[in-house]
Amino acid sequence: MKTIFLSIVSFLSISVLAQNNLENDLNKALNSSEKSSLVELVKNYPNEWLPKYYLALSEVVSILEKDNKNDSSKVLDEAKSLINKLEKQDPTNVEVLNLKALYLTAEIVQDPLTNGGIYYPDVLETYQKALRLNPNNPRSILGLAEFNINAANYIGTDTTEDCKNVKKSLALFTNEKPKKNEPKWGKERAEELLKNQCK
Structure with missing residues (x-):
């Protein structure tokens, strides 16, 4: 019995140590501007979701901000591969959705006329699935609202409710208490939307 107890304590100690190492390494990588830091982290922690999440997020954001215009197809393929792995790991992870x-x-932004019709329903469905799993996730609420606000430029829909949802997300961001290094981005984006597109 004592041996089993010591084995469990030892296992827990190793798990805590590995978790602390991940948190420290992830913190360093997130504070670095080098993509290679995140790539290395994915290799070092193949079973952890956060390194893959942040690497894919950085790639998607680089496309949305048009930092990677020349290599956009390659970058999006890399992001898609990581997201597929994350979905297999946990299909109900709201942050992955x-x-x-x-x-x-980002796929739509590359070619709105062609890709809009292909991916538009998928974007809505994915955010709606996330909101069914957690109706108070601020990134889900903000993401759907921003997507609708941007789509309104093309299809002319009313954005009153979407702007209300941006305000709702802002309140949720303020009260959000994520675990260390878990996603907490979005508050600044909500403030920007309210200032520029929800006057």
């Missing part, structure tokens, strides 16, 4: 919707949005 938010990331997937953002990736699909």
Whole structure:
């Protein structure tokens, strides 16, 4: 009995140590501007979701901000591969669903006329699935609202409710208490939307 107890304590100690190492390494990688830091982290922690999440997020954001215009197809393929792995790992992870919707949005941005019709329903469905799993996730609420606000430029829909949802997300961001290094981005984006597109 004592041996079993010591084995459990030892296992827990190793798990805590590995978790602390991940948190420290992830913190360093997120504070670095080098993509290679995140790539290395994915290799070092193949079973952890956060390194893959942040690497895919950085790639998708680079496309949305047009930092990678020349290599956009390659970058999006890399992001898609990571997101597929994350979905297999945990198909009900709301943050992964938010990331997937953002990736699909980046696909639309590449060629709105062609890809809009292909990916538009998928973006809506992905955010709606995330909201069914957690109706109070601020990134899900903000992501769907922003997507609708941007789509309104093409299809002319009313954005009153979407702007209300941006305000709702802002309140949720303020009260959000994520675990260390878990996603907490979006508050600044909500403030920007309210200032520029929800006057």
